[in-house]
Amino acid sequence: MATSAMLSLLGLSLINLAITRASPLQVIRDNLPILGLTVLYCCYLFSLAYSENLSLGLAFIEREIPILIIPVIFALNRKVVSERLIVMLTIFVGVCCFASLVTLFFYTLPENESMAWVERLAFLNVKPYVQLSKREAFGVYSPFLDRLQFSNLLALGVLCCLHIRIKTQQVIFWGLALLLVLTSAVLGGKGGQLGLMAGLLTWFSLSFFRTIYPKWNTRF
DSSP states (O other): OOHHHHHHHHHHHHHHHHHHHHOOHHHHHTTTTHHHGGGGHHHHHHGGGSSSSHHHHHHHHHHHHHHHHHHHHHHHHHHHHHHHHHHHHHHHHHHHOOOOOEEEEEEHHHHHHHHHHHTGGGGTOOOOOOOOSSTTTTTTOSSSSSSHHEEEEEEEEHHHHHHHHHHHHTHHHHHHHHHEEEEHHHHHHHHHHHOOOOOHHHHHHHHHIIHHHHHHHHOO
């Protein structure tokens, strides 16, 4: 369903490109950094040439097609995205926070009650509860997404909160960022946590050299 929606957006974006009579070459030149993200998918396509199982390779290519489609959609709609970026990021952060609250809700319950709630909410197509020997050691239950994927989204959500906080000066986004960090710590997912640490280190380093360092350099 998600792939179908993305293909529909891509089709509408191409139709809009034709209606506005924009130059495809100009669009490519103006959006090279965005379209550069499609290189990974091109590498996947090239890997089919030496794949030992072509059918599995094609299935993988089909599954990873969002890596190709999403940058193209953003490039074709760059003006709209830039005008409504804060709104889009705010919606993304809101969804991440909602999923975080639900995840923490399951985490605070005893395991048998969590399993009972999962059965009650089965009509929402939540992920099945997998009972593990050590709940904290192997990662807590994630109702909507695979735990590792959710951890990656939480890292992106925190960085989005920092960006929105700078642009809007809304203090509430500090609290939302803290909620997402707490959920990431509870959830696990080392890849997402390492990505979050790297992102925060980069953000704080840039903030230091843009704001604090010039004052220290002038004073001392």
